[in-house]
Amino acid sequence: MGHAVTIKDIAKILNVSVSTVSRALRDTYDVNQETKERILSLAAELNYKPNFNATGLAQGSTHNIGVVLPFITNYYFSTVITGIQEVAYNDNYNIILFITNDSSERELSIIQNLSLSRLDGLLVSVSSNSDSCNHFQEIINEGTPIVFFDRVASNIDTSKVMQDDYNGAFEAVEHLIENGYSKIAHIAGPKGLDFTEKRLNGYLDALKKHGLAAREEWIIYSGFSQEYGEADTYQLLQCEQRPDAIFAVNDRKAIGAIVALKNNGIVIGKEIGVIGFTDDPICTIISPSITTIAEPAFEIGKTCCELLLKHINKKHFHPQEVILPGTLIARESTMRN
Amino acid sequence: MGHAVTIKDIAKILNVSVSTVSRALRDTYDVNQETKERILSLAAELNYKPNFNATGLAQGSTHNIGVVLPFITNYYFSTVITGIQEVAYNDNYNIILFITNDSSERELSIIQNLSLSRLDGLLVSVSSNSDSCNHFQEIINEGTPIVFFDRVASNIDTSKVMQDDYNGAFEAVEHLIENGYSKIAHIAGPKGLDFTEKRLNGYLDALKKHGLAAREEWIIYSGFSQEYGEADTYQLLQCEQRPDAIFAVNDRKAIGAIVALKNNGIVIGKEIGVIGFTDDPICTIISPSITTIAEPAFEIGKTCCELLLKHINKKHFHPQEVILPGTLIARESTMRN
């Protein structure tokens, strides 16, 4: 009830000025040791909590960071958020969530309506169909730092955190080759997206290294969902040369592939191998279990948040690009027998 | 660059006072139609955005609502959040996320360190092992409204939103009975949790209605994860009287049951039927697909957020309890052949 306790209350009770209380609380100016202790103990006793609107107003910093991403209802993003939350919580920052539904219009609207006075910085994973990134550049120009993760805007000069898409894909394809598959198809993400390209290149280079052909009909670009994975796989099964393995750009599409192959009575692993990317928990639940490249989602969340805090706290922190390695997890879907 | 445009800037340019600008912007006090238009158009032109720290300070309201929940890395909670976000976004509220990791200590620490000056209200789903809810009551006493969803603190007098656990469970068990199962076991949630009880009661009453026995050895309480579901199922298989159907408190445990049954070479559906609760997308992916009661997660998110906004905006909004029905989705795991 009543009103929350403020530094004025403390000042009045202790018969000192508000500035002294403020300094004692922030432990930053010279305040007599004894009065500082009196202030701190009274503050604790009264359960004093700073008013963030006031501090924010006075020193131009809220302790809020915004997180902008396509959606949270999948394993990868929800785990990234959990990682972000972990370091934010420890550093007393709050995270404010903005969900774009993977729509560039919504993304634009969110960014343009953003009250920057409310945020110290932004963590973003861009929506898959956003063509321009000017709106992000403007935010940065206005002085609010941004760190990108996963789906990055490559032409913007700021810190970025992502998994090692190229090497993950390379490793995935090599794993298939080592297990005796040679006609390897790739069901990719949407064209133009940064990590679609990287995984594609890893795929192509691994084939090249092992002297295998990359047939155009074996590479299909489409969306990220299970349905697309299914459709792509049906299309692959109609190829002139039928592939004997499928590298899917993510686990969702790998699941789609599994479903499609099962529907066609194909024995997965033996006849056609399947490998995904992410390590969604579903991989271990589905039968056959799916071999995949595990992405360090939690680590990515932690890292990008740490970087953002550095951007916030150091005036001109030099942008960094952090690439975290994935790890291959072999399961049934790439077992020859 | 420079500084964000404020109402002072607008006032100076238009040669009016800040109070006039403020009134024009909020469209609430008497201000001449023509000057109002001049102000609004200039504000739009300069891309004026209100400083929420300042408005928050001045009128004691931020436009932030806190969401406190166990975790977000599952289908149910991430969908609820998406629903919350949907209405919050439309009403220009931001959501600030607090993740308890389902630990009551963390929950307590979060709540106690909460700077209420930063939040207009709170949406919470309590952690499964929190025994006391005094900390929530204190928040409410201090004037910050709370709406509970899913895992509610039943002894606190405020609005609550949940799925219809009792009837969902009842319907699930009746579905099993209709499909010819009669020895129906229940792998439940942890004892003491509100919805564990409700689903248990639905189970018991459905059995009673159809004159079926409820054997004590067929009811097992444990955690919510797949692992618990597996362990519980192994235990069920050792019962004196082996059940011919399993009603799991949620899909995760149902999945565990599926895994355990498969490991024992039992034909699911034919020999033992399995039904879950939630409608996690995994239900359709796993083989056999899992019959379940679909929870209206998105609706729950929307509803609790709407209720919270009412609590925030109407001084003494009368608390409401909203119970949203689930819907049975029949799949392979309860098909006799």
Place this chain on the structure above:
DNA sequence: TATATCTATGCAATCGTTACCGAAACTGTA
């Protein structure tokens, strides 16, 4: 003793906005 240096504190402006109080300027009425 007079002066310089420090330490510890208070005063007051400031951040951007709201809202109360009053007062011009105008309208209409007697």
Place this chain on the structure above:
DNA sequence: TACAGTTTCGGTAACGATTGCATAGATATA
């Protein structure tokens, strides 16, 4: 013309904290 009533607007004190500047008192230096 005088007066009351409307509109429309400006001045200003909040909101809770930070911070540059000033200063009293204590201490050290010459």
